Amino acid sequence: MINPSSNKYRRIRGGLDNAVKQAEDRGLHDMNIVDADAHYQPFLDLLVKYLAKFYGVKYEFPPDTEVDPRLLGGIADKYEMMRRFNLTPNGVDSMRDQYLAAPMLWKESGPLTRPETRNASNWSVQDAIDRYTKRMYDIGIKRSIIFPNSYMNLNLIPDPNLEVAMCNAWVDFMLENFLGKYQEILTIVPLPARSPDKAAELIDRVGSEKGIVGAYFSPISDKLFGHEDYDPIYEAMNRKEVPALIHGRAHFGIPPSSEFNKRLSQNFFAFPEWIIKQVVSIIVDGTVERFPRIKWIWAESGITWVPWVAHRLDSYYQMLEEDAPWVRKMPSEYLKDFYYTSQPLEEQYNASHELEYIFKYIDAENKLLYASDYPHWDFDVPASIYDLHFLSKRQKEKIMGENSANLFKIR
Amino acid sequence: MTLVKVAKVAQFKELEPIIAEFGELSVGVYKFNDKYYAYRNWCPHQGGPACEGKVRNVVEYELDQGSVKTMTRTKIFCPWHGVAYDVTTGAHKTNKKLRLLSFKVVVDNEDVLVDLPRVGNA
Numbered sequence: 001m002i003n004p005s006s007n008k009y010r011r012i013r014g015g016l017d018n019a020v021k022q023a024e025d026r027g028l029h030d031m032n033i034v035d036a037d038a039h040y041q042p043f044l045d046l047l048v049k050y051l052a053k054f055y056g057v058k059y060e061f062p063p064d065t066e067v068d069p070r071l072l073g074g075i076a077d078k079y080e081m082m083r084r085f086n087l088t089p090n091g092v093d094s095m096r097d098q099y100l101a102a103p104m105l106w107k108e109s110g111p112l113t114r115p116e117t118r119n120a121s122n123w124s125v126q127d128a129i130d131r132y133t134k135r136m137y138d139i140g141i142k143r144s145i146i147f148p149n150s151y152m153n154l155n156l157i158p159d160p161n162l163e164v165a166m167c168n169a170w171v172d173f174m175l176e177n178f179l180g181k182y183q184e185i186l187t188i189v190p191l192p193a194r195s196p197d198k199a200a201e202l203i204d205r206v207g208s209e210k211g212i213v214g215a216y217f218s219p220i221s222d223k224l225f226g227h228e229d230y231d232p233i234y235e236a237m238n239r240k241e242v243p244a245l246i247h248g249r250a251h252f253g254i255p256p257s258s259e260f261n262k263r264l265s266q267n268f269f270a271f272p273e274w275i276i277k278q279v280v281s282i283i284v285d286g287t288v289e290r291f292p293r294i295k296w297i298w299a300e301s302g303i304t305w306v307p308w309v310a311h312r313l314d315s316y317y318q319m320l321e322e323d324a325p326w327v328r329k330m331p332s333e334y335l336k337d338f339y340y341t342s343q344p345l346e347e348q349y350n351a352s353h354e355l356e357y358i359f360k361y362i363d364a365e366n367k368l369l370y371a372s373d374y375p376h377w378d379f380d381v382p383a384s385i386y387d388l389h390f391l392s393k394r395q396k397e398k399i400m401g402e403n404s405a406n407l408f409k410i411r
Numbered sequence: 412m413t414l415v416k417v418a419k420v421a422q423f424k425e426l427e428p429i430i431a432e433f434g435e436l437s438v439g440v441y442k443f444n445d446k447y448y449a450y451r452n453w454c455p456h457q458g459g460p461a462c463e464g465k466v467r468n469v470v471e472y473e474l475d476q477g478s479v480k481t482m483t484r485t486k487i488f489c490p491w492h493g494v495a496y497d498v499t500t501g502a503h504k505t506n507k508k509l510r511l512l513s514f515k516v517v518v519d520n521e522d523v524l525v526d527l528p529r530v531g532n533a
Contacts, residue, residue, distance in 0.1 A: 014463040014490030021435075022458055378492060381457055 009135045019139040022383040028140030031397060033382055034404035035136065036341045037247065037299045037371035038144040040128045042173065050172040054165035125177050133184045136374065140382045142401070143184055143410055144374075145213055145245075146174075147299075151190040152249045155218045164192040167199075171206045179211025186213045186410065188245050193217035196229060200236035207240035213408035214245035214297065219274035226278075226285025234291040243339075243407065244294055248275045248301035267378075272301040276309055283313070283334045286326020295407060297339040300373060304346045307361050310335045336363060339407060341371035342399070343380040356390040369407070370400040414517055414524040417449075423523065426466045426485070426498070431525075438514060438525055441466070443485065443498050449525045450487070450501050451512035459491030461511055466498060487511070 010017060023029055123131065132144045148170050154163050167190045178185045189212055191199040199217070206212055215237060223229055225246075237244060248271035260266045275298050282288050282296070310332035317324060317331050340362060347355060362368065373379045385391070385400050404410065417431045423442040430439045430452055437452035439462025454461035465488050473480045484504075486495040496503055501511035515526040 014460060018453065018458045018460050384457055 009130075009138065016135065016139055016381075019381045019383070022381060023138065023140035026140075026383060026386050028382050028386065031140065032401040032405060033141045033143075033370065034401040034408075034410060035141045035144045035372045035374065036245075036297070036369040036404050037343060038132070038136070038146050038374045039149045039376060040123065040132075040146045041149045042123070042125065042128070046125065047166070047169045047173055050169035050176075051165050053172070054168040055162060129178070129182060129185070131375070133182055136372075137184065141372065143186060143404075144372075145186045145188065145404075145408070146178075147188060147216065147247055148190060149376075151216075152247060153218055153220060154190060155193055155221060160192065160194045164195050164198045164202075166190075167192045167202055171202070171209075171212070174211070175206070175209060179209065186211050186408070188213060189215040189242070191215050191217040191233060193221065193230065193233065196232040200232040203233070203236035203240055203242055207236070207242045212242075213410070214243040216245050216247060218249055219246055219278045220249050221278075224277055224281035224285075226281035226283075226287050230287075231290075234287060234294060238291050238293045241293065243297055245297045245299060246275065246278060247299040248272060272305045275301040276305060279309060279335070279338070280313060283327065283331050284317075284324045286324070288334050288337070289326045289328060295339065296337075297341065297369065297407070299341040299371060300343060302344055302346045303340050303342070303358055303362055303364075303368070304355075306335055306340065307358060310361075336367070339367050339369055339403070341369045342385060343371040343373045344378050345380050345384050347384070355388075359388075359390070365395045365398055366403060368399045369404045413527050414519075415527050417523050417525055419521050420518060420523055421521070423447075428462050428466075429523075430462055433527060436527065437462070438527070439463075439487075440516060440523060440525060441487075441498055446499075447516035447518065447523055448498060448501070449514040449516045450496070451514070453512070454489040454491065454494055455509050455511070456489065456494045457491060459489045459494075461487060461489040461494075461496065464488040464490035464493075469495065471504070 009015065010020075128146075132146070136144055151166065151170060154166055157163060170190055171187075174187045179187065189202060189206060191202065193199055203215055207215070215233075217233070219225075236242070250267065250270035260269065279298065288294075288296070313331040313335075317327065321327075359365075359368070370380075370382065370385050372381070382400060386396055388396075391399070415431075415433060417438070417440050418429045423429060423440075426441060426443055428439040428441045430437060432438075437460070438449055439452045440447060440449045441462075450462055452460050452462040467486060467488060468483050469486050471482045471484055473482065485498045487498050488495050494503065494509060496509070496511050501513045503509035517524045517526065
């Protein structure tokens with residue numbers, strides 16, 4: 001049964017009508033498709049009300065910030081550049097221009113804008129409800145796990161107390177407006193990882209709430225995830241059975257990715273770069289052994305890196321075993337315990353034999369979770385999995401929904 | 412040969428496609444340098460409406476007897492993911508599996524027609 005679609009999403013030039021047709025042609029509306037990674041960033045105005053509860057003084061964004069103050073992501077990146085290079089806000093702008101001499105991320109980047117992404121960073125509450133209950137439903141998706149995209153680098157803003165407040169505010173905002181009211185919409189708890197006790201408190205406070213399916217903290221961190229400072233967070237995740245849903249994150253325009261001078265090169269590298277660092281850290285430093293009940297899901301970094309890390313880590317582990325006293329099995333076996341989201345599916349030359357091998361290598365049938373990354377420009381429609389010729393109908397059902405439903409206890 | 416009228420010659424503007432629907436088949440027709448090109452409005456990458464995307468010039472380099480030759484190609488960018496197709500051939504630059512399905516265009520006096528061998532059944 002399809003939700004009544006709103007006509008306002010039809011006949012948009014460059015829109016998703018073809019994906020609706022794909023869903024109809026393939027019978028996707030009869031499948032339980034779960035999207036393990038979608039995005040929504042509300043206007044900051046909408047969060048201020050919730051922020052006040054957790055942040056003592058009235059928060060105002062710096063007047064010299066030229067980016068739209070409602071878009072916190074821009075501010076977090078900007079603060080990070082100020083911190084790293086000891087720059088004033090204006091200095092950041094000029095440096096950014098130098099690094100991004102070609103029209104890249106902060107300017108309209110040619111072919112990469114499309115009608116549904118253009119304003120994705122500032123939908124109203126009703127916009128977001130409509131997108132995920134109607135538009136996504138139209139293309140076959142029954143449940144969407146929504147990440148607040150500008151929270152991805154929240155650990156980079158200078159004030160850790162603001163980070164704590166922002167994380168709490170997001171959850172309360174989602175609880176009041178979405179979770180439990182719209183079964184289609186689920187979310188994660190963004191964690192203030194620089195304040196592990198506060199992060200643990202937040203997990204204890206909301207980890208069991210309806211619609212909360214996991215917890216996230218930024219993979220771009222000075223201390224890698226294997227560091228013991230994070231243990232209070234892991235204890236809380238263990239206690240509340242909250243999966244760690246770690247989303248890849250690009251760091252455009254600042255080192256190390258800025259060594260690349262093109263968005264193509266940066267995009268290729270930046271997302272898996274930090275995910276790989278954290279994966280190696282939690283295996284070698286024993287986090288996975290000390291907290292065996294935590295389920296780890298690595299999002300938006302593709303899957304083709306997994307065999308490379310597995311082979312290389314195994315071979316060095318054999319030679320440097322004494323560096324890893326916690327490790328109790330070959331590192332590659334931990335990689336096979338993890339879950340991965342599918343987007344961006346690296347479909348070299350349309351479903352090659354190599355891709356089939358990688359699906360088998362990671363036990364995709366049981367460990368891969370379909371993700372769209374909607375509404376971002378490199379999103380994957382459900383047909384990207386459904387049309388893979390080497391998957392059986394049953395394997396498609398599992399990857400496109402059942403694995404997520406079981407893992408996140410989605411009814 | 413099944414010639415179907417898309418629009419009048421006078422309705423065409425340079426590189427602004429006219430998109431016509433024939434049953435379930437959507438076709439984009441482009442006028443470029445006094446020639447016409449017609450493609451199925453469907454991107455073989457993930458199924459996006461390719462002909463609804465922007466048309467832009469792209470620079471390509473090539474070594475030509477020791478010096479760098481700079482060429483400009485005009486490309487259709489699928490609005491879903493930015494996959495680019497040469498407006499004169501419908502082909503992707505390097506991936507041979509990515510090519511827009513093309514149709515023959517015929518200009519008959521004032522009218523621009525496309526040859527659709529499988530009208531309504533594509």
